[in-house]
Amino acid sequence: MESAQERGGSVRKCVSFVVSYLVLMACVAQAQSVRSLVNNGNDMYDEKKYADAEVNYKKAVEKDVTSVPGHFNLGNSFYRQNKYDESVKQYEEAIQRSQTPSQKAKSYFNLGDTHLQAQKYEEAVKAFTESLKLNPDDQDAKYNLSYAILKMKSSQGKGGKGKPPEPSEWAKRLKRQAETLVARSKFEDAYGLMNDGLRKDPTVAAFNDFIERIGVVVGVKRRN
Numbered sequence: 001m002e003s004a005q006e007r008g009g010s011v012r013k014c015v016s017f018v019v020s021y022l023v024l025m026a027c028v029a030q031a032q033s034v035r036s037l038v039n040n041g042n043d044m045y046d047e048k049k050y051a052d053a054e055v056n057y058k059k060a061v062e063k064d065v066t067s068v069p070g071h072f073n074l075g076n077s078f079y080r081q082n083k084y085d086e087s088v089k090q091y092e093e094a095i096q097r098s099q100t101p102s103q104k105a106k107s108y109f110n111l112g113d114t115h116l117q118a119q120k121y122e123e124a125v126k127a128f129t130e131s132l133k134l135n136p137d138d139q140d141a142k143y144n145l146s147y148a149i150l151k152m153k154s155s156q157g158k159g160g161k162g163k164p165p166e167p168s169e170w171a172k173r174l175k176r177q178a179e180t181l182v183a184r185s186k187f188e189d190a191y192g193l194m195n196d197g198l199r200k201d202p203t204v205a206a207f208n209d210f211i212e213r214i215g216v217v218v219g220v221k222r223r224n
Contacts, residue, residue: 034064041073050080061093068094068103075110084118105134109141112148121152139185146216150209167206171197175207178214187217 041056057074060067075090091111098104112127128145132138167175174197181190191214197204198211 034060034067034070037063038067038069038073041077045073045077045080048080050077053077054081066097068097068099068107071097072103072107072110075107075114079110079114079117082117084114087114088118101134105131105138105141108134109138109144112141112144116144116148116151119151119155121148121155124148125152142187142217143213146213149216150212165203165206168201168203171201171204171206174201174204175210178210182214187214190214191218 037056037060041053041060044050044053044056054074054077057070057077060070061074064070071090071094075087075094078084078087078090088111091107091114094107095104095111098107108127108131112124112131115121115124115127125145125148128141128148131141132145135141174193178190178193181187181193191211194204194207194211194214204211
């Protein structure tokens with residue numbers, strides 16, 4: 001016959017199991033609720049109802065402060081409303097809580113873009129650089145990094161060497177060829193084409209900003 005002590009042990013084990021099960025179900029329900037709020041926010045975002053999307057994303061991160069999609073998408077909704085300071089905070093939260101390099105790279109990319117829009121070029125350069133460390137093949141991050149570097153130099157007074165020359169028709173055709181190469185991610189070929197053109201036609205210098213952007217991308221590509 002089972003003793004009272006043994007029966008008591010069985011009861012305690014049963015209660016413990018029930019409590020654990022209830023806790024597990026509560027966690028599952030919370031996760032589903034957070035996911036539902038994020039999905040609802042995504043629907044609002046797709047309809048360009050950014051303020052409504054913001055409300056849903058806020059509720060999601062209030063329920064689960066560790067939700068990377070919640071913070072990331074809340075950052076996106078703030079960005080669309082030109083609330084750049086709030087957007088930066090959410091991307092930084094997403095970076096801190098990201099579990100994968102892919103998640104973190106996307107958050108750094110959007111963080112860089114937000115800094116660009118806020119004209120904080122040095123911060124943008126740092127963010128795009130971090131994104132490329134995590135995803136070296138991201139061509140958009142490379143292009144944005146080059147643009148951020150140019151803007152940073154310009155803001156520091158390193159640009160602006162007088163009015164550029166008027167490009168010849170040949171120079172314009174050359175730039176179109178280079179743009180086609182850039183669209184195919186052939187940055188080194190485009191860079192070489194434009195520099196060769198400079199030696200043949202000085203008016204190609206009208207596109208110096210374009211050439212410098214490609215040069216920075218080429219430089220980043222070689223360092224990776």
